Amino acid sequence: MRICRFTTGDDPRFGLVDGAGEKIAEISGDPLYTRIELTGETFEVADVRLLAPVIPRSKVIAVGRNYADHAAEMGTDVPAEPMLFLIPNTSVCGPGDPVVIPAALTQEVSYEAELAVVIGRMCKDVAAEDAQSVIFGYTVANDVTARDLQRGDGQWARAKGMDTFTPLGPWIETDLDVSDLSVRSRIDGEVRQDGTTADMVHGIGAVIAHASAAFTLLPGDVILTGTPAGVGRVEPGQRVEAEVEGIGVLENIFVSDADDEGTD
Structure with missing residues (x-):
């Protein structure tokens, strides 16, 4: 459905x-x-x-470095446990919405196509083998990142959490085997990422178990499951498509807020 x-x-x-x-x-x-x-x-x-098919009333939880090839291209190790970080729900936007790059804050923004999990009920301390029982469905995400802020801040709150930096869509698929789905991104039609969910270091069950051990999960919470290799810079005016097999294509144009500044 x-x-x-x-x-x-x-x-x-x-x-x-x-x-x-x-x-x-x-x-x-x-x-x-x-x-x-x-x-x-x-x-x-x-x-x-x-x-956006869901506006989380509580939180977005993301998993960093959950594909070994992406960790390698970033020059980092694969975490022994899922590496979690929080993104504010105000960063969510929908398909077709512009992703606004704040020119005064960042000059190096990149795309990350990801499978996103939508939680369907309040839960805590979920066992990995029971994770399916708390999942409402799946959608596509683009975990937009200001790389210069990510390096400079020493943590990822601003780099990942600015307004419009978490596009979700185009819809939620509730009945899907996500064990081996292609995850792709394209910029202006050119393929940049081409991976598969089978290469996740930590599977969805393990991620939900790890997250729910720390946080109570609520209906509508979204978990971003990581991105494969091929991430790179996106410039204002470029069109980015994130695609997950079996769900669909999430498309957004990136713009600079400097373009909105009027002239005398």
Whole structure:
């Protein structure tokens, strides 16, 4: 089942997307908290604006260096345990939204295509083998990073957490075997990353067990599971696509906030 969040110019709505990704059947309420019931209204995907499929009410948890090839290209070791960091929920944006680079803060921004996990119920101390029972579904993420701030700050809060730096979408897939899915990114149509979830150092069960040992997980929390090799710099004006097999393509244009400055 594919669940999207969308608008026709009014308040956000939720819907079920067909297998072709072309039609939406509207449902009532937020499916994370209410039973899924069809309203009877249908829409063409091309006629609506897709929004981030979930806006975490609590947190985004990300896993660093969870692909050995990416750790190697960054000149770092693979952590013995999942290396977790938090991203504020205010960094989330949706498919088609501009990713805004604050020119006064960073001059080196990069993309990271990732599989994202959406938590479906409140939980704590989840065993790795029970992780599937707390997962609502999966979506695509781009873990945008200001590399200069990441190096200079000594921690990753600003580098990963600025407004619009966590695009999610295009929808949530609730029924998916994520053991071996391709994870790709493209800049202006050119492939930059081409990996597979089978190469995760720490699997999703282990990540959820590790995270839930430290934090209570809440419905709508999002876990970013790491990125394969091939990350690099993106410039204002470039279009970045992050794609996970079985889910879809998340596309965003990167812009500089300096472009919005008026002239006298």
